[in-house]
Amino acid sequence: MTLERKVHVPAYDVLAVRSLWEVRVKKQQQRQRKEHERKERSALAKIEQQWQYRIYCKTASPPRTHHGTHAGDGEVDESSFLLAERPCGEDPDASDGDKKLVFQLDGRQWKDFPRELQWMTYLREWHVTSTQIQKLPDYLSSFTLLTVLDLPKNALTELPPDIGEMRLVVFLGVPTFNQAPSPGKLAALRELNVSFNRLRGVPAQLGDCQNLERLELAGNANLCQLPFELSALKKLRHLDVAQNNMASIPICALRMSNLQLLDLSHNRLSDLPQDMDRLQQLQTLLVHKNKLTYVPQCLANIPTLSMMVVSGEELVCIPTRLCSNPSIKFIRLYDSPASDKKEEEIHERGRGRGRWREEEEMMKDISEKEFMEVYVDTLKDREDVPYATTKVSISCLL
Template identity: 25%
Template sequence: MHTLKQLNSGELQGITRLQIAAELTEFPRAIFSLADSLEILDLSDNQLSSLPDDFDQLSQLRILFLSQNKFTELPAILGKCPKLEMIGFKANQISYIAEDALPEHTRWLILTDNQLSHLPASFGRLTQLKKLALAGNQLVDLPESMTNCQALELVRLSANQLSHIPDWLLALPKLSWLAFAGNPFSHVEECLNDIVPMIHLDNLNLSEQLGQGASGIIYKAHWLDKPKSQQHLPDEVAVKIFKGAITSDGYPADELDCCLTTGEHQNLIPAIGQIHHDETLGLVMSLIPKGYQNLGLPPSLATCTRDTFTSGTLFSLDAITHIAKQMADTLKHMHQQRVSHGDIYAHNIMIDETFKVLFGDFGAASNLINLSGTQRAKMHRIEVRAIGCLLDDLLGLIQPEYPEYHSDKYHKLTELAFECMQDNLESRPDFSQLLEQLTRL
């Protein structure tokens, strides 16, 4: 984090990344003194509502974050920025985007939690767009020109006002991660699934925080008072408390419903209870046994839609095959229950020393029950592509200097990843076929 004093004094000359959060109401003109070097500008958490008309003077700017400000429309000057490719305006009050307000080379666009009801037809010009986050708006439709957005891989449409999912969206050749829960055609006002018991929050003592995601915080908990009907439950549990009424993934009730609708599977983190406490929703789960760790790390600004791994990470081909088989079986089960996951990534997969998988995080899950059979089949193949990307990421850790790189099994796994990622959805295997092919290796 930097200060206005540092900026105005000239001591930041030559920096490539600037971040200031100081209740700014006007864009600091001194930022233009950094035009020759500045690549990343983060002015999130201020009170800004406009950008200067000469903002495009920042000729080296690639990444712009202006989340949690006061913008009511997307500044049209962005379309003139020569190198800008990553744009974030989360949690503003944007209700209007002018035609051509976005650079044609935009790769990553975050407009979560705004007030958009329509997108301009010029979105179809964004042929390099890979990641698009639009959850928590008021969208009633999507422009058909977006059929030209052939590079789109990740799309978040949860918590809008869409009456249906357009067929052209499901046919996009690179689409791998799609979420649309919380729209009129795919939303539950209240989770009424009683597959697991209702648990009173007052009966649990929440202790250490175990983790945090977009939709909630996970705590370790033990019982203060375990009801007789729940004596079979473990003494220590994990409790996910959902954040508020809406998150970047959509509505908590939809996530809870998708999780419970999916039911049990040996590779899913077991859900053992649900919490409805005043306005608070929660999910009670088994604690993940010791020895489990995340398979990967979230995408970086550079990788955009693909996961990252700590330096030196390497998995054997047998381990990769075992992980892929478990994931294919898990996703086969989920789609049989008419639920898509939407976030099939290494960073959402946990493994132990034997490479047994535990999979969770239903924040981007969607209930497919109201989709046509054809659309459900397309959603199935979209998530097969995500498994292909996962395989590709894990295989990419094996460099040419390793003996396994030149093996027949490496070649076959690489071919299988390619099959899963084919542009033609119908040419991809389904999860049953994928599982069969992995089993034969």
């Protein structure tokens, strides 16, 4: 006689197990988020920054400066490396009477950042100008207190993606979207200036720096578009993409609801989109030095628009409401044929030009841009503004 044993095989409901794990994962994410918020509210980080600042003041009471080193053959390198002290001014994160350290670097002899910079995470501003630096350091993302990143007239070819990288929780190989992603690494950044470099593109992660208020990308000849992710920059008020290679207005620019100044001059624009009236806060629009044939009627629907600068002999259609509206300073620039011919000749032999020629043209573009900015500023307080302004250029053959 054989005995039959009953084997009890447990039966599991896969959906119940999955829901149980999802609940546990959600609780774990909530605990992580609360811990992250607790650390952000904690005063430990601020105390550490204050101690780092005091240590610096003790060890280098005059501002630390390196300049005037000999480069050989009797030449003197005029490069400079300076840590300066400035009032925090309107910085909301600083207490009254507090001061911040500002990093300044300029000079053609600099090809990389000083090594000791990586430990100065208490800095609030970087000002790097006229160097040969081609790449930003990997430790840039650790400067979480950085509010101003001023990098014009260098040789930068790219911006690091982790400038605003958002962290996403991954569970069992599958990203979870229950938790809102944390802010970008440079979440405090308010101003970014990378004008007159060699950028070919802008990382999409820059859209994670949602406190950005001013973005300057002028003078990057190979820059032809911006990622759509920059639409998340809802606090951006100043966007400068002049002197680039853009054939159309970036779509992301039309999604920046608080934009007040848009500079698209010196590009290859042939038309303006019909939905530009989405920019209901726009005050200044600079679209001169393009290939525009008409100005859309929708611009007259922007109630805040007070300054518009266009140019070109090809313009055949301009809304009367823009020209005759006393609240809008409409300026049309007429470029002389001599200057146009000269620019075409420079463009044709652009591939064979040397470094000195590039620098000469860059300085010319900068001077023209500064002149235009001064000219526009002088017109802001005037009641009557000339409809047309003639730009005259004189060329001499020696």
